[in-house]
Amino acid sequence: MEIKMRLDTTKLDKSNMRGVIVNFPSQFKFGIEAAGTIKLKTGFEKIFVCGMGGSALAGLLAGTWLRLEKKHCPIHVLRQYDLPKIGGKKPLIVCVSYSGNTEETISNYKQALKNKYQTVSVSVGGKLKALCEKNKTPFIALPSDDIPPRLAVGYIFGALAAILEKSGFAENLSKKILTGAEKIRPIESEKYGRTLAEKISKKIPIIYSSSDYHSLAYNWKIQFNENAKIPAFCNFFPELNHNEMLGFNFKEYADKFHILVLKSDKEHPRNAKRVNLTAEILKKNGAALDVVALKGKSNFEKIFNALILGHWTSYYLALQKGIDPAPIEMVEEFKKKMA
Known part of the structure; x- marks a missing residue:
């Protein structure tokens, strides 16, 4: 059976997904460092992570991790076209689209600009990057590894952790992530x-x-x-x-x-x-x-x-x-x- 599986891996896994899984822990460090140069305001009451499919998964897991760590961080993951009505202080809107072309996320970004909300976007490029450059809003570039978004969760999770630190929502997340990543052996x-x-x-x-x-x-x-x-x-x-x-x-x-x-x-x-x-x-x-x-x-x-x-x-x-x-x-x- 094992010989058959090895042959199937070579024959069927044309994009080397196995290699991506094996090297998954290295993604966290890149994501954290990619967010190193951006500057964000602090004092937000809420943070909304806008994304679809694989691009939303890191936001969901970040919310889980922070709750388990007993950290108060009001992360809301939005997987829809329209931003909700948001009361209180203006929120931080994080737009995540691995490709940069996800239409729902582009819609969220445009609505955030219209409402004069602080935005920060995470992507490999595409339309989202072009919009950020045009409007001079913070942008975090992910590597163009040509991997499925569902396997890029480490990159996005690392970037989100850095965003949370820079916006004052949490402290010392990056250190915990890098320490934890060293112990994960796929x-x-x-x-x-x-x-x-x-x-x-x-x-x-x-x-x-x-x-x-x-x-x-x-x-x-x-x-x-x-x-x-x-x-x-x-x-x-x-x-x-x-x-x-x-x-x-x-x-x-x-x-x-x-x-x-x-x-x-x-x-x-x-x-x-x-x-x-x-x-x-x-x-x-x-x-x-x-x-x-x-x-x-x-x-x-x-x-x-x-x-x-x-x-x-x-x-x-x-x-x-x-x-x-x-x-x-x-x-x-x-x-x-x-x-």
């Missing part, structure tokens, strides 16, 4: 990811976590959608025990899914009990289920070790299906028709 979780992919096989994955880690479960869902090109779903404890678990009441439905539960060793004790009891009930009803422990000493390590494991699992599931994990032809075709 190669160590590759085999486990391949094993999970083999277990999932032709079933539909559902990813569960506590509400604390819902953004991480959502990231896994996105990886399955974009890398393996399959449906995938996510939910969180304790909410799912009040409704979704009933969907596994009959074996003819339950055996179509493979459930992955992301579990921290520092869960709320009642949620920890819910995980164990839910696993027992769903397995009894015919659902395949694996509890995936979040590994690492720090919150940062737990989040990104698990994120990388999700990369590996979806990557090997794609190879198992005989497809290249990188292209997203359906999305690109849809964008052309929307133009």
Whole structure:
């Protein structure tokens, strides 16, 4: 089986996604340094991170990390065309578009300018960079590595951390990130990811976590959608025990899914009990289920070790299906028709 996987990697992985995953930890340092020259005001009450698809994932994970670190930082991630009505002091608007051409994010940027909000944009270039140059607003340039936005989360996360520091929302984030990044070794979780992919096989994955880690479960869902090109779903404890678990009441439905539960060793004790009891009930009803422990000493390590494991699992599931994990032809075709 391992020989087959190596051959498939060479044959199918035309963009070397495996290499991107292996080198993922190096992205954080670049993202932090890329934001080094920008200057921002302080005194904002709120920060809105505007982005779609893979460009929004870093904002979601940043919010999760800061909450776990007990840092008060009101990050709101917007994935829509229009900015909401914002009361109080003027906010900081962070526009993230890996390509620089995401129409929803461009719309957010223009609305922010109209309302005279402070903006800072993150991209490899495109229309967003041109707008920033025209309007002389802060711009952080990401490297043009030609990788999928969902795999550029480290670059964007590092840039966001620097933005939070420069705008006075938080302190010492960069140091924690760089320290944590040194302890993340993607190669160590590759085999486990391949094993999970083999277990999932032709079933539909559902990813569960506590509400604390819902953004991480959502990231896994996105990886399955974009890398393996399959449906995938996510939910969180304790909410799912009040409704979704009933969907596994009959074996003819339950055996179509493979459930992955992301579990921290520092869960709320009642949620920890819910995980164990839910696993027992769903397995009894015919659902395949694996509890995936979040590994690492720090919150940062737990989040990104698990994120990388999700990369590996979806990557090997794609190879198992005989497809290249990188292209997203359906999305690109849809964008052309929307133009």
